[in-house]
Amino acid sequence: MEVRPATNPDDVTRVTFSTKSDPADRDLTVFINPYSGEVTNTLPTFGEWLPVRSWFDDLHRTLFLGDVGRLYSELAASWLWVLAASGLSIWVFRRVRKGRRRTLVIPTREAKGRGRLMGWHGALGVWLALGMLFLSATGLTWSQYAGTNVGNLREALDWTTPSAAAALPENTEVPEIAEQELPAALERAAESARDEGLDGIIKIVPAESGEAWTVSQAQRSWPEKQDSISVNPATGEVLSRVDFADWPLAAKLARWGVDAHMGLLFGAANQIVLGALAIGIIFMILWGYRMWWLRRPTTRAARSSYLRPPGAGRTPTRVAIFVIALLGVGADLFAPALGGSLILFLAVDLALGAFIRRRASRPDSTERKHRSTSVR
Known part of the structure; x- marks a missing residue:
């Protein structure tokens, strides 16, 4: 779960959480009036992105495939x-x-x-x-x-x-935060963050019992604000801090x-x-x-010559083939999509070149027929 308290007086508070009915990469975000507690809207989200931005993100990442x-x-x-x-x-x-x-x-x-x-x-x-x-x-x-x-x-x-430490110090006991105590714990965490100078948009990530809560800035425009702290949800005590500058x-x-x-x-x-x-x-x-x-190529003869490798009659040296294959294997270890496709292209090119050379070395059917008739 993640909570983004209202930043301005006329803003709403965002609470994001996952449910069993949602897809694995989707969450549910509830918008709450911080004064009345009224739910003003509920939308499916991808990370922090609302439906429209999520749609473009899916298009960009997967083409919906x-x-x-x-x-x-x-x-x-x-x-x-x-x-x-x-x-x-x-x-x-x-x-x-x-x-x-x-x-x-x-x-x-x-x-x-x-x-x-x-x-x-x-x-x-x-x-x-x-x-x-x-x-x-x-x-x-x-x-x-x-x-x-x-x-x-x-x-x-x-x-x-880096991130603020989630574990509480030794000999620190935190009672389980009951549901009715959750708003007060969130308020304590937000106040601790403001006291530490974490201004702008912040997000609070509650943790399980026995772990600290994390409060971090969420401004991703220049200048970036990504400082974060960990707090004791029961007391609001700041346990650790990590600044973006570090x-x-x-x-x-x-x-x-x-x-x-x-x-x-x-x-x-x-x-x-x-x-x-x-x-x-x-x-x-x-x-x-x-x-x-x-x-x-617009003619049959042109198409036939077009399929021949550049500099037809010359074949890549074994050293060149080995170097390209080695580069493909090396790239495949770090960037499999690049290395795998490079190796595939090399294999297809070698196979196509061998096929064209064998075909070019054979006399065509007309010439074979002429030779057969001459022998008779």
């Missing part, structure tokens, strides 16, 4: 930084080769058709590269598989987010990164930047498909 959609989202986030970094590298190498190191990043105006699209795609990609790298890195921190590995790494390096740098970066990714850190400005970044990525994808469409 459950675990399959969540894996797809992680796959996209895993490859986003690879595509951004490789595209930026190609652009830089081409600029250096052509001696255009100091020119502005603008699309090529002289080009036409596909060349013009490539100019727009490349220029926009350079401007958005840093944002795409940021989205990929922060998105993977709470993904299903890579996120778990990130959490394990942070724990091993002692970069986890968090490890990695924990701070994770908090800032996630909040910026969600558009919370800098309010409307943060959301406008994210919106522009999303629109830019959509245009890059559409231009990419359009460029392929303009270059697509």
Whole structure:
């Protein structure tokens, strides 16, 4: 259970708890008038998000496809930084080769058709590269598989987010808080938090008997307010305190990164930047498909040659295949969606290349028939 006391005189108190009838990732939030105790509303929530925000969060995380959609989202986030970094590298190498190191990043105006699209795609990609790298890195921190590995790494390096101690000191006995005594205990915890300087939005998390209650700030906009204390619910005594300023740098970066990714850190400005970044990525994808469409093979002969690997007649060296496979295995250990898909792509590419080479080495049916007739 979590309680968020009213911050302003005209606010309501939020009480969030889980029930057996709710899905595993959903809670129930009750809004209560702090003066009369009247329940003003009851809504299902995901974490702290109300239904509308929860709907967009589900769309973003799973595309409403459950675990399959969540894996797809992680796959996209895993490859986003690879595509951004490789595209930026190609652009830089081409600029250096052509001696255009100091020119502005603008699309090529002289080009036409596909060349013009490539100019727009490349220029926009350079401007958005840093944002795409940021989205990929922060998105993977709470993904299903890579996120778990990130959490394990942070724990091993002692970069986890600290919390106020939940255990009460020895020889401290706390009587069980009866239901009718719960409002008074919550009031004591809130007063202790205010006395400790925890202003703004706070949340109180009651614990089981024999454990301290946790009171923490919940402001995730800049400047972040994430200080927390543990209190004795029976007396309101403050037992321990953890300030955001004392968090490890990695924990701070994770908090800032996630909040910026969600558009919370800098309010409307943060959301406008994210919106522009999303629109830019959509245009890059559409231009990419359009460029392929303009270059697509339109005849049977063209389609046959189109399937041949770049530089047909040349096959990847065993060293290159081994290095790529090794990178895939290494990536698979930390980011399974990236490593697994890379290994799969490599296997399909090798199989397709072998098939095309065998097919190209055989005489076609007309030639075989001609040879057979000549022999007769």
